Amino acid sequence: MSRKPGKLYVITGPSGTGKGCICKEILKEIDNEFSVSMTTRPAREGEVHGKDYYFVSEEEFLANVEKGNFLEHARVFDNLYGTPKDMVMKQLVKGRNIILDIDVQGALQVKKAMPEAIMIFLLPPSLDELRRRLEGRATDSQDVIEKRLGQALNEIKLIGEYDYYVVNDDIEKAVSEVKSIMTAEKCRVPDKVTEIIKNYE
Amino acid sequence: MSRKPGKLYVITGPSGTGKGCICKEILKEIDNEFSVSMTTRPAREGEVHGKDYYFVSEEEFLANVEKGNFLEHARVFDNLYGTPKDMVMKQLVKGRNIILDIDVQGALQVKKAMPEAIMIFLLPPSLDELRRRLEGRATDSQDVIEKRLGQALNEIKLIGEYDYYVVNDDIEKAVSEVKSIMTAEKCRVPDKVTEIIKNYE
Numbered sequence: 001m002s003r004k005p006g007k008l009y010v011i012t013g014p015s016g017t018g019k020g021c022i023c024k025e026i027l028k029e030i031d032n033e034f035s036v037s038m039t040t041r042p043a044r045e046g047e048v049h050g051k052d053y054y055f056v057s058e059e060e061f062l063a064n065v066e067k068g069n070f071l072e073h074a075r076v077f078d079n080l081y082g083t084p085k086d087m088v089m090k091q092l093v094k095g096r097n098i099i100l101d102i103d104v105q106g107a108l109q110v111k112k113a114m115p116e117a118i119m120i121f122l123l124p125p126s127l128d129e130l131r132r133r134l135e136g137r138a139t140d141s142q143d144v145i146e147k148r149l150g151q152a153l154n155e156i157k158l159i160g161e162y163d164y165y166v167v168n169d170d171i172e173k174a175v176s177e178v179k180s181i182m183t184a185e186k187c188r189v190p191d192k193v194t195e196i197i198k199n200y201e
Numbered sequence: 202m203s204r205k206p207g208k209l210y211v212i213t214g215p216s217g218t219g220k221g222c223i224c225k226e227i228l229k230e231i232d233n234e235f236s237v238s239m240t241t242r243p244a245r246e247g248e249v250h251g252k253d254y255y256f257v258s259e260e261e262f263l264a265n266v267e268k269g270n271f272l273e274h275a276r277v278f279d280n281l282y283g284t285p286k287d288m289v290m291k292q293l294v295k296g297r298n299i300i301l302d303i304d305v306q307g308a309l310q311v312k313k314a315m316p317e318a319i320m321i322f323l324l325p326p327s328l329d330e331l332r333r334r335l336e337g338r339a340t341d342s343q344d345v346i347e348k349r350l351g352q353a354l355n356e357i358k359l360i361g362e363y364d365y366y367v368v369n370d371d372i373e374k375a376v377s378e379v380k381s382i383m384t385a386e387k388c389r390v391p392d393k394v395t396e397i398i399k400n401y402e
Contacts, residue, residue, distance in 0.1 A: 123397075123401075126400070126401070156398055157398055159394050159398065163390060164389055165390050177384055177385075177388055180388075181381075181385040181388055183385070184378075184381050184384070184385030185385070187321075187381075189360055189363050189364060196357075196360055196366065197360065199327070200353075
């Protein structure tokens with residue numbers, strides 16, 4: 001059978017839910033890769049253009065915004081970050097899945113730009129548990145933690161925008177569920193079925 | 202979190218594709234069970250009413266047809282067979298998945314009666330391989346095999362009616378793909394999301 005195109009998976013969820021950990025595991029699978037973002041932030045020592053980021057000038061970045069060439073973009077402090085659509089498309093036609101580990105704001109932008117993206121929402125087991133995790137990281141002040149928890153609830157209320165949800169009460173189980181979602185999506189009957197039928201004619 | 206309702210999985214495919222083998226493996230999972238059919242055929246020795254079949258008179262069967270109480274039904278030679286909708290619903294609300302191992306005709310009837318059923322189509326690796334399997338079974342004459350192959354192609358042409366397809370070129374892989382589909386469907390964001398959100402409020 002001819003090679004199936006890859007799919008774009010958007011993995012998001014409230015801060016502290018464990019997106020990063022889960023994505024790292026998913027990336028170990030052969031057909032999956034991260035998308036490389038474009039940024040105006042200067043490269044740090046050891047960072048490679050085209051691998052860690054595409055490092056561009058603010059002018060070039062804004063020209064790409066103008067052309068609608070981002071699936072999503074955002075300003076973080078003084079720098080711009082964005083996911084270039086053409087790079088993602090290039091990988092998808094090669095049959096590779098692109099994993100986008102992204103915050104909820106960005107995730108909803110991607111869905112708008114590419115409705116066929118598969119949207120996975122990671123949930124904490126409870127807000128109490130999320131509080132414990134955020135406190136355990138010890139990187140945020142109590143004020144910031146309260147703000148994050150309020151934001152988490154607001155983000156969870158938008159769960160209807162997503163295709164799938166995975167409760168991260170056990171990292172191994174959560175990873176296995178995300179992998180199952182990806183396997184199932186590979187088995188999904190596409191809109192155009194002629195490619196399948198012609199294998200039997 | 203509150204228990205999710207089960208889902209109805211319709212597993213179908215051309216004769217000889219290995220539905221039976223795959224369903225047997227899927228049934229070993231704790232939350233899955235077969236639906237019990239209703240039939241007018243007399244019980245064979247050892248068969249238990251309510252476990253192997255619901256054995257009923259032709260009159261009772263036809264009354265059920267009249268009431269629209271079947272997800273699908275068909276006459277096979279002198280006997281009527283059908284899948285009672287209320288039995289299926291009763292299991293689903295208990296959180297159990299119902300697996301329907303059924304021919305393609307019946308599968309499309311079920312989809313009409315219950316559009317939320319999850320439709321999985323099993324494909325042979327190729328029609329040549331399907332021919333080898335049918336010949337290997339040695340239960341059918343060459344004429345019947347040719348008829349089955351023609352029918353298989355016609356059935357495959359309707360693959361657009363299904364949600365998922367699984368190529369049975371390796372039984373273990375096929376079973377694992379069906380299991381992944383079931384896990385993914387458990388992770389699917391439901392139409393009513395209030396049940397999820399209220400766990401976080």
